[in-house]
Amino acid sequence: MKKVLETKHVHKYFRKPVLFHVLKDINIDVKKGEFVSIMGKSGCGKSTLLYILSTMDTDYEGELFLNEELITGQNNDVLSYIRNKHIGFVFQFHYLLSEFSVLENVMLPAKKLAEKSLEEIEYDAMQKLKILEIDKLAQKRASRISGGEKQRVAIARALINNPAIILGDEPTGNLDSYNSDNVFEIFKQLSIDQGLSLLVVTHDIDFADRTDRIIEMSDGEILY
Amino acid sequence: MTNWKVILNIAKTHLLTKFKQTSTAALGVTFGIGAYITLVCFMTGLNKMLDDLILDQTPHIHVYNEIEPSKQQPVDLYEEFKNSFKVVHSIKPKLSQSKIHNALPIIKYLNEDKNVRGAIPQVKSQIFYIAGSIELGGNLTGIIPLEEARLFNFQNYIIKGSTTDLHKNDNGILLGAGVAKKMSLDVGDRVQISTIDGEIFPLKIVGLFQSGIADIDNIQSFTNLKTVQRILGESDNYITDINVKLHDMSSAFQMSQDIEKQFKLKAIDVETANAQFQTGMTIRNMITYAVSITLLIVAGFGIYNILNMLIYEKMNDIAILKATGFSGKDVQMIFMSQALIIGIVGGVLGLIIGYGLANYINTLPFETEALPTIKTLPVNLNPMFFIIGISFALISTFFAGYLPSKKAKKIDPVRIIRGQ
Ligand SMILES: Nc1ncnc2c1ncn2[C@@H]1O[C@H](COP(=O)(O)OP(=O)(O)OP(=O)(O)O)[C@@H](O)[C@H]1O
Ligand SMILES: [Mg+2]
Numbered sequence: 001m002k003k004v005l006e007t008k009h010v011h012k013y014f015r016k017p018v019l020f021h022v023l024k025d026i027n028i029d030v031k032k033g034e035f036v037s038i039m040g041k042s043g044c045g046k047s048t049l050l051y052i053l054s055t056m057d058t059d060y061e062g063e064l065f066l067n068e069e070l071i072t073g074q075n076n077d078v079l080s081y082i083r084n085k086h087i088g089f090v091f092q093f094h095y096l097l098s099e100f101s102v103l104e105n106v107m108l109p110a111k112k113l114a115e116k117s118l119e120e121i122e123y124d125a126m127q128k129l130k131i132l133e134i135d136k137l138a139q140k141r142a143s144r145i146s147g148g149e150k151q152r153v154a155i156a157r158a159l160i161n162n163p164a165i166i167l168g169d170e171p172t173g174n175l176d177s178y179n180s181d182n183v184f185e186i187f188k189q190l191s192i193d194q195g196l197s198l199l200v201v202t203h204d205i206d207f208a209d210r211t212d213r214i215i216e217m218s219d220g221e222i223l224y
Numbered sequence: 225m226t227n228w229k230v231i232l233n234i235a236k237t238h239l240l241t242k243f244k245q246t247s248t249a250a251l252g253v254t255f256g257i258g259a260y261i262t263l264v265c266f267m268t269g270l271n272k273m274l275d276d277l278i279l280d281q282t283p284h285i286h287v288y289n290e291i292e293p294s295k296q297q298p299v300d301l302y303e304e305f306k307n308s309f310k311v312v313h314s315i316k317p318k319l320s321q322s323k324i325h326n327a328l329p330i331i332k333y334l335n336e337d338k339n340v341r342g343a344i345p346q347v348k349s350q351i352f353y354i355a356g357s358i359e360l361g362g363n364l365t366g367i368i369p370l371e372e373a374r375l376f377n378f379q380n381y382i383i384k385g386s387t388t389d390l391h392k393n394d395n396g397i398l399l400g401a402g403v404a405k406k407m408s409l410d411v412g413d414r415v416q417i418s419t420i421d422g423e424i425f426p427l428k429i430v431g432l433f434q435s436g437i438a439d440i441d442n443i444q445s446f447t448n449l450k451t452v453q454r455i456l457g458e459s460d461n462y463i464t465d466i467n468v469k470l471h472d473m474s475s476a477f478q479m480s481q482d483i484e485k486q487f488k489l490k491a492i493d494v495e496t497a498n499a500q501f502q503t504g505m506t507i508r509n510m511i512t513y514a515v516s517i518t519l520l521i522v523a524g525f526g527i528y529n530i531l532n533m534l535i536y537e538k539m540n541d542i543a544i545l546k547a548t549g550f551s552g553k554d555v556q557m558i559f560m561s562q563a564l565i566i567g568i569v570g571g572v573l574g575l576i577i578g579y580g581l582a583n584y585i586n587t588l589p590f591e592t593e594a595l596p597t598i599k600t601l602p603v604n605l606n607p608m609f610f611i612i613g614i615s616f617a618l619i620s621t622f623f624a625g626y627l628p629s630k631k632a633k634k635i636d637p638v639r640i641i642r643g644q
Contacts, residue, residue: 047642051638051641051642054547056546056547056637056638056641057638076551076552077551077553080546080549080550080551080552080554081549081551083547083548083549084548084549084550085549089547089548091547091641093641095540095543095544095547095641096544097541097544097545098540098541099237099238099241099541100237108230108545108548109548109549111227111229111230112227112230112548112549112550112554113549114227114230157548
């Protein structure tokens with residue numbers, strides 16, 4: 001099976017305030033269509049790892065591959081394009097442009113990619129919002145919706161460009177069990193139907209148990 | 225690849241949500257540009273008016289015959305003393321007339337030159353005005369009235385009567401306003417002219433003229449060329465001065481040099497004659513630009529501040545944009561375009577306000593003895609100023625926006641995302 005994402009001997013240090021070896025020899029991979037969760041104690045380095053995988057953090061040692069191509073060392077413009085087209089990121093805290101409407105927030109990455117017409121983009125965005133059951137909020141300002149709703153808007157935005165992989169940092173952290181189940185089902189469906197790969201950090205053991213595989217982290221190391 | 229539609233849309237949204245601050249910044253630019261346009265239109269209007277006053281009535285080249293000692297004394301011609309040291313005492317100018325020898329062929333020759341708009345003759349003479357028992361020294365100049373009007377805007381200085389009135393009347397005279405006042409004469413009256421030899425001619429006053437320079441208006445009068453020649457008892461090839469107007473004023477100096485060499489006459493170009501006048505013009509221009517640039521620098525700091533603040537407030541947005549695939553350059557462009565939008569809107573408003581103010585100034589009454597044809601304050605609405613103005617606005621906002629937008633480009637999204 002093709003590997004969508006892979007790391008080889010990734011190390012990361014924080015130099016301030018004291019030298020701190022956060023990530024130690026990380027070797028993981030996510031195959032196409034696979035739904036993987038990462039678990040571990042708070043502070044063990046899960047978010048740090050995810051930022052490296054998302055290509056936003058380039059200050060690390062080791063190698064990162066996307067679709068079996070080396071990404072490490074690429075220039076910033078290339079990395080931006082990769083993030084735009086191939087990676088959907090859902091943050092630990094919902095991050096939306098507060099002055100834009102829900103619909104515009106979802107459409108923005110697709111407008112940047114500019115592979116489709118505006119009508120198509122708007123149609124796609126409405127589809128994603130419908131899947132997440134927030135299509136009624138489309139015209140609302142992003143600053144005027146609830147925390148759980150914001151998180152679902154962020155998921156819709158991560159899906160808009162049909163990326164190769166979704167990286168989620170506790171994407172269901174703010175959701176009640178009904179919506180959490182719903183998001184899990186959507187993720188599962190996408191990975192089966194469209195071969196979408198997912199790598200999701202979660203503290204929810206029930207959520208993790210239902211994924212294809214669990215990566216256990218402790219103090220910056222992969223346990224299994 | 226930059227997707228301008230998206231970038232401009234984001235820039236627009238940012239600006240609209242911070243409407244108060246951005247409009248303050250734009251108003252700063254408006255003030256700067258508005259002041260520039262108003263000042264520059266008014267100042268150059270003044271310059272142009274003075275220009276017209278002095279340069280339009282001054283010929284570009286004035287040709288005359290100066291009475292001066294010969295440059296080559298007879299002893300220089302004497303072959304035997306060629307290498308010796310010569311001392312000549314009490315050099316006196318040779319007795320010669322102020323008449324230009326061969327004036328008519330020279331005028332014809334000059335008029336054939338492509339760069340010459342016109343070369344016209346004058347006869348200058350010294351006379352006395354006599355009215356009753358008053359006798360007043362003065363100058364009477366013979367002119368071709370219609371040509372003077374065509375080339376030197378002579379009609380602008382006639383406050384009563386016209387050039388055609390003079391043209392039609394062989395015994396007419398255009399009396400200087402100062403002369404007329406001193407002798408209590410007016411149009412329709414007669415004035416007696418006495419030559420230096422004592423001959424007296426009666427002339428009819430067909431008009432009054434006022435140049436604005438009292439020293440001239442108190443002594444100078446004009447009549448037809450032929451009339452003066454008749455009064456002086458000279459033939460019609462008696463001409464003392466030739467005034468030349470060129471198409472391109474900048475070649476005046478060169479041409480005056482050529483004329484001097486070719487015809488052995490004195491030829492003075494307009495710039496040599498009015499050197500100090502140019503200095504005043506330069507200083508007025510300097511003041512205009514110094515004030516405008518100061519205002520624009522202040523406006524530039526305003527924009528710089530607003531953008532810095534905006535970027536600080538929009539850290540989150542910047543991080544999200546970068547996380548979802550906008551490059552550092554895109555983010556920089558978003559803030560650059562905000563600066564330029566402020567510059568364009570502020571600048572265009574400034575142009576409009578400047579245009580309005582300049583037009584308003586143009587309606588303010590301004591009447592002075594010295595400038596008989598001017599009724600309101602002069603302005604010069606040169607389109608070039610508006611182009612310079614908007615370029616000014618764009619360049620200053622570009623610099624004001626550059627540093628803050630560069631900062632936005634460098635913001636590390638991970639730090640912001642962690643920070644929350
Ligand atoms: N900028 C930084 N400088 C120094 N140390 C940092 C920095 N950011 C994070 N750390 C440290 O790195 C470690 C890993 O942080 P990280 O955010 O990856 O944890 P996490 O596994 O995501 O925890 P949580 O489950 O609470 O989100 C923590 O001990 C944290 O204190
Ligand atoms: Mg975390």
